[in-house]
Amino acid sequence: MRKRTSRYHKxxxxxxxxxxxxxxGVFAFIILVAGVALLRSWYFNNLSPVSGDTxxxxxxxxxxxxxxxxxxxxKKQNLIRSSSAFENYxxxxxxxxxxxxxxxxxxxxxxxxxxxxxxxxxxxxxxxxILPGKRIDQIKDxxxxxxxxxxxxxxxxxxxxxxGHPALVSLPSGASLEGFLYPDSFQKDxxxxxxxxxxESLDEMQxxxxxxxxSGFAANGLNxxxxxxxxxxxxxxxDDPQYQSTVAQVFYTRLKQGMKLESNVTANxxxxxxxxxxxxxxxxxxxxxxxxxxxxGPIGNVTGTALKAVAHPSNTNFVYFIAGDDGKMHFSHxxxxxxxxxxxxxxxxxxxP
Numbered sequence: 001m002r003k004r005t006s007r008y009h010k011x012x013x014x015x016x017x018x019x020x021x022x023x024x025g026v027f028a029f030i031i032l033v034a035g036v037a038l039l040r041s042w043y044f045n046n047l048s049p050v051s052g053d054t055x056x057x058x059x060x061x062x063x064x065x066x067x068x069x070x071x072x073x074x075k076k077q078n079l080i081r082s083s084s085a086f087e088n089y090x091x092x093x094x095x096x097x098x099x100x101x102x103x104x105x106x107x108x109x110x111x112x113x114x115x116x117x118x119x120x121x122x123x124x125x126x127x128x129x130i131l132p133g134k135r136i137d138q139i140k141d142x143x144x145x146x147x148x149x150x151x152x153x154x155x156x157x158x159x160x161x162x163x164g165h166p167a168l169v170s171l172p173s174g175a176s177l178e179g180f181l182y183p184d185s186f187q188k189d190x191x192x193x194x195x196x197x198x199x200e201s202l203d204e205m206q207x208x209x210x211x212x213x214x215s216g217f218a219a220n221g222l223n224x225x226x227x228x229x230x231x232x233x234x235x236x237x238x239d240d241p242q243y244q245s246t247v248a249q250v251f252y253t254r255l256k257q258g259m260k261l262e263s264n265v266t267a268n269x270x271x272x273x274x275x276x277x278x279x280x281x282x283x284x285x286x287x288x289x290x291x292x293x294x295x296x297g298p299i300g301n302v303t304g305t306a307l308k309a310v311a312h313p314s315n316t317n318f319v320y321f322i323a324g325d326d327g328k329m330h331f332s333h334x335x336x337x338x339x340x341x342x343x344x345x346x347x348x349x350x351x352x353p
Contacts, residue, residue, distance in 0.1 A: 042085075043085055043088065045081070046080075046081040046082035046085035046111075047081075047085060047089060047110060047111040047112065048081070048110055048111075049107060049108045049109055049110050050078055050079065050080065050081055050107040050108075051107045051108065052107075052108050053106065053107040053108055054106050054107075054108045055106055055107070056104050056105075056106055057077060057079060057104075057105050057106055057107070058102055058103070058104060058105075058124065058127065058129065058184070058185030059073070059074065059077060059079060059102065059103050059105050060101070060102045060103075060129050060131065060185065061098055061099065061100050061101060061102075061103070061118060062100060062131070063100040064100075065098075065100070067087055067090055067098065068083075068087060070098055070118075071083035071084075071086040071087050074086060074114070076241070078107060079105050079106075079107060079109070079114065080111055080114065085111065086111055086115075089111050089112070089115065090115065093115075095115060095119055097119065098115070098118040098119060099118060099119070099120075099121035099123070101121060101123030101124075102123055102124050102127050102129050102185050103117050103118060103122070103123060103124055104124040105117070124185075126187060126188055126189055127185045127186065127187060127188065128142060128143065128146045128185070128186050128188050128197055129142065129184075129185040129186075130142065130181055130182070130183045130184060130185075130186070130201055130301065131183055132183035132235065132239065132301060132302070132303050133183075133235055133236055133239065133300050133301065133303075134183070134300055134301055135178070135269070135272065135273070135299070135300050136157065136176055136177060136178045136179075136181070136301075137273070139181055139301070140153050140157060143156070143194055143197075146188065148194045152193070152194045152195075153194055155194075155195065156193070156194035156195040156197075156198045157176070157177055157198065159171060159175070159176065159177055161195055161198075162198070162199060162202060165199075165202050165206070166206045166209075167180055167202045167203070167205040167206035167209060168180060168202065169224070170223055170224035170225040170228075171225060172225060172297075175225075175297055176297075177198070177202075178297055178298050178299075178300075178301075179228050179229065179231075179232045179297065179298020179299070179300065179301055179302060180202060180205050180228065180298070180301070181198065181201040181202065181205065181301050182201050182202070182204035182205040182208060182301065182302075183201075183301055183303065184200075184201065184204055186200050186201070208304045208307055209224065209307070212311065213227070213307050213308065213311045214227075214311075215311075216308075216310070216311025216312050217310065217311055219311075220252060220310070220311075220313065222310070225297070226294055227307070227310050227311065228298050228302060228307070229294050229295060229296075229297055229298045229299075230248065230251060230294060230310045231248075231298075231302040231306040231307045231309070231310045232298035232299045232300050232301070232302050232306070233251065233261070233263055233265060233266060233294075233295070233299060234247050234248050234251070234306045234309055234310060235300065235301075235302050235303055235306035236263075236265035236268075236269075236299060236300055237263065237264075237265055237323070238323065238329055239303070240329075241305040241309070243329040244305055244306055244308075244309035245308075245309040245312060245313050245314040246313075246314040246316055246318065246321070246329070246331060247309070247321060247329065248309040248310045248313040248314070249313035249314045249315075249316050249317075249318065250318050250319060250320065250321050250331065251263075252313055253317065253318065253319055254319065255293065255294075257319075258292070259319075260288055260289060260290075260291070260292050261288035261293075261294070262288060262289050263288045263289075264280065265299060266286050266287055266288040266289075266295050266299060267279065267280045267282055267284075267286075267287045267288070267289055269286050269295075269299035269300070270282045270284035270285075270286040270287045271284075273286075286299065316331070317333065318331040318332060318333060319332065319333055319334070319338075320332040320333075320334075320335070320337070320338035320341075322338070322341055322342055322345065322346045322349075322350060323346070323349055324341075324345035324346050324349070325345060325346055325347060325348045325349055326345060328345075330345050330346075
């Protein structure tokens, strides 16, 4: 007896009819239209303000920063919803130039408003900005450019001027303010003394040295000065918060195992303050390629995320890391893994002196 094939079977398992092609095409078109609509909705939603909060946030575009770097920084400061939507807005509107300077922004501003300000260069006046990751000599230069005399700068940067300030209770005798001036933008006019701005920066530093941070340092065997020192190294190694706690973990592991930190940024600091070409063989107590333990003090100012990373390192057990050419950090457990990571991810950066 011949087996009969049902119409149901033909429809789904046999040859398709022209009508089925038409139906499939209609469905595909509907899905495409729905996808485009969703994408447009996502895009325009991410161009809208983050919130209704009108608080002023000072945001600095540094000379030479790429649009991608600016977008990433805006997202980190919660001033835009999406870095990719911000970049797409620039491309679609053929905006190539965002001018360097410090801007007064707020979470209540749309991407269009933020971009308009930066494109036109509507920088905020009467501001002195202390940027993150800067050495104290670089911060002094910012004060000089703001019009302060060398004598006033020298007085304002003397730790004795702030005797008893809670942010400085751990400062060893003879130490400078290196690492303890918290980065931010400060309002000033012609009558604002330099010491007032330094004190404001120290006040902010104290606000970030919370009991949680101090207790976290202590739990890892560090006092506040040592914690700030390690945070300055972490901050110089990587300013992306998603990697900082793991970088801190690597340094703690190396300290516990009696290994040298071998941090390039400490050798760079030693060379920079000595005024010589950067090299990892420079004879300096700050060079952690030659000296065990932490450097004798901070190598630049720190951010809140770096302090938090050192207070609460990640629960991992890596021993090595590199900053790859792809902009990501790559962590390893053994020297063989580390060397393989260098070969795979770090041909350009790792070749630099």
